[in-house]
Amino acid sequence: MIQFDLQNKVVFVFDGDHQVGKEIIRLYTEAGAKILFLSRTAPEDESIFILKYKDGSSSNDIGPVNLENSSFLQGLPDLHQIDIIINNLETDTGKEIIDITPEEWENVMFINLDVPFQLIKMITPLMEKQNDGVIINVSSTSAIDGGNGDTAYAASKSALESMNKALSRELASSNIRVNAVSVGKYDTSDSIPLGRKVTASEIANIILMLTTPMASYMNGQTILLDGGKTLA
Amino acid sequence: MERKKAILVIGGAAGIGKDYVKNRAARGDSVIFTDLNKEAGEALVNELALKGKEATFFQHDVTDWENTKGIINKVIKQFGRIDTLVHSAGITVSKSFEELTFPTWKKTISVNLTGLFYAVKAVIPEMLHHKGGNIIIIGSGSAITGTGGGVHYAASKGGAFGLMRAIASKYSHLGIKINLVAPRVIQTEMLDRLYPTEESLEKLVQKIPVRKIGTLSDTTNAINFLASKESDFIQGQVLLIDGGRTFLS
Numbered sequence: 001m002i003q004f005d006l007q008n009k010v011v012f013v014f015d016g017d018h019q020v021g022k023e024i025i026r027l028y029t030e031a032g033a034k035i036l037f038l039s040r041t042a043p044e045d046e047s048i049f050i051l052k053y054k055d056g057s058s059s060n061d062i063g064p065v066n067l068e069n070s071s072f073l074q075g076l077p078d079l080h081q082i083d084i085i086i087n088n089l090e091t092d093t094g095k096e097i098i099d100i101t102p103e104e105w106e107n108v109m110f111i112n113l114d115v116p117f118q119l120i121k122m123i124t125p126l127m128e129k130q131n132d133g134v135i136i137n138v139s140s141t142s143a144i145d146g147g148n149g150d151t152a153y154a155a156s157k158s159a160l161e162s163m164n165k166a167l168s169r170e171l172a173s174s175n176i177r178v179n180a181v182s183v184g185k186y187d188t189s190d191s192i193p194l195g196r197k198v199t200a201s202e203i204a205n206i207i208l209m210l211t212t213p214m215a216s217y218m219n220g221q222t223i224l225l226d227g228g229k230t231l232a
Numbered sequence: 233m234e235r236k237k238a239i240l241v242i243g244g245a246a247g248i249g250k251d252y253v254k255n256r257a258a259r260g261d262s263v264i265f266t267d268l269n270k271e272a273g274e275a276l277v278n279e280l281a282l283k284g285k286e287a288t289f290f291q292h293d294v295t296d297w298e299n300t301k302g303i304i305n306k307v308i309k310q311f312g313r314i315d316t317l318v319h320s321a322g323i324t325v326s327k328s329f330e331e332l333t334f335p336t337w338k339k340t341i342s343v344n345l346t347g348l349f350y351a352v353k354a355v356i357p358e359m360l361h362h363k364g365g366n367i368i369i370i371g372s373g374s375a376i377t378g379t380g381g382g383v384h385y386a387a388s389k390g391g392a393f394g395l396m397r398a399i400a401s402k403y404s405h406l407g408i409k410i411n412l413v414a415p416r417v418i419q420t421e422m423l424d425r426l427y428p429t430e431e432s433l434e435k436l437v438q439k440i441p442v443r444k445i446g447t448l449s450d451t452t453n454a455i456n457f458l459a460s461k462e463s464d465f466i467q468g469q470v471l472l473i474d475g476g477r478t479f480l481s
């Protein structure tokens with residue numbers, strides 16, 4: 001495979017706890033990038049994030065993320081740049097609309113939309129100053145086919161995809177590209193033309209490619225990564 | 233004689249919702265409408281009464297779950313069921329990403345998306361109970377283009393697409409029909425706020441392939457079509473009412 005050199009790049013990964021996030025961190029570390037990522041210290045409370053920093057094999061905690069103001073970003077160790085944002089943050093309810101409580105809905109909107117919005121809003125001034133940046137939002141084919149019927153999850157993902165489009169338009173003049181990767185999260189193997197589910201490394205690979213100069217003209221897109229199922 | 237249909241319009245005191253309320257009241261359906269704006273709601277009831285038409289109004293804040301649930305329960309008690317729900321309540325506060333604040337983002341998502349979730353959540357059990365019901369969401373082409381009000385507005389309107397599709401994926405076989413009308417550039421107060429001067433409006437017209445602004449009868453006709461039996465094989469779709477603006481220009 002082609003090896004990408006991201007030696008002088010700083011990547012901010014929203015969510016480093018789950019399988020795909022971990023694979024993204026592994027891949028970008030391998031490419032030489034410095035990585036900031038969000039992690040949860042209290043698994044029972046999804047809304048508390050701690051920011052961590054990883055450079056090669058060394059990693060350390062920077063501190064809790066404050067969504068009210070961006071001062072926590074000033075605490076970054078000799079970092080004055082963020083080149084790539086990978087928003088891989090998501091949660092779901094696993095329920096149909098009748099059973100989703102207003103609190104569960106609110107939690108999905110918070111994790112899947114509010115937090116990414118707020119963090120992207122805090123980071124883009126830095127990218128604007130650099131006149132360079134790439135943002136990736138990880139979405140789901142639930143936005144297109146309703147997925148497993150989890151109304152909150154599907155709504156949050158289609159909202160994210162529209163946000164992705166709007167952001168791509170607004171940020172293009174600062175040379176910031178915004179794209180999404182949509183994964184067939186709830187598809188079963190027998191419904192997928194390729195006959196199997198996607199792996200975490202296949203998702204991470206596409207994201208990596210989209211954030212390199214190889215994809216320098218790609219903007220405002222939602223790339224379907226679904227083994228040929230949706231054809232939308 | 234056919235049973236009178238009970239139609240609930242949320243956000244029916246102005247613009248697209250109001251025009252549909254007037255249209256259905258004129259045809260003698262049981263029309264119930266809600267809106268945050270009490271004055272405008274009551275004025276519409278009076279306006280209809282002067283013409284010998286009837287409609288029932290409830291003041292309603294779509295961002296309040298208990299309020300939504302209470303109103304839907306009242307409507308069902310009074311009218312027996314809800315045949316059609318038209319959800320038109322929405323706000324737009326045009327802001328660039330740079331100007332946009334978190335409270336404006338949050339407010340737009342809660343009115344336009346969470347409000348829709350509450351309404352659909354409240355009517356679905358009732359519709360399932362009667363083995364049928366028709367939901368028509370007034371969405372927006374902004375969900376497709378990412379333009380027309382800002383990141384917050386596009387996101388809030390985009391959310392309706394996934395919501396609709398999740399409902400369709402779960403309840404189509406149980407008699408729930410759900411579709412979305414996506415207007416753009418329809419002459420309402422909302423449009424006046426986005427294009428306040430004659431000049432800005434003229435510039436806009438030049439960008440619309442059919443070279444005119446849409447009217448409220450354009451959206452009402454579309455809603456009537458989706459509410460009718462004639463469209464019963466249409467499910468989970470987005471119907472753009474945009475003069476070609478979205479894909480042709």
Ligand SMILES: NC(=O)c1ccc[n+]([C@@H]2O[C@H](COP(=O)([O-])OP(=O)(O)OC[C@H]3O[C@@H](n4cnc5c(N)ncnc54)[C@H](O)[C@@H]3O)[C@@H](O)[C@H]2O)c1
Nearest residue numbers: 243246247248268293294321322372415416417418420422
């Ligand atoms: N006019 C257009 O060109 C256009 C284009 C795209 C989408 N839309 C959508 O169509 C829908 C109707 O738009 P319109 O042009 O008729 O706008 P409008 O402002 O004339 O009507 C919207 C109504 O929603 C009500 N409302 C607002 N907040 C509410 C709340 N919290 N609870 C209950 N009611 C509330 C308002 O009081 C108002 O009566 C909106 O969802 C809008 O996003 C309109």
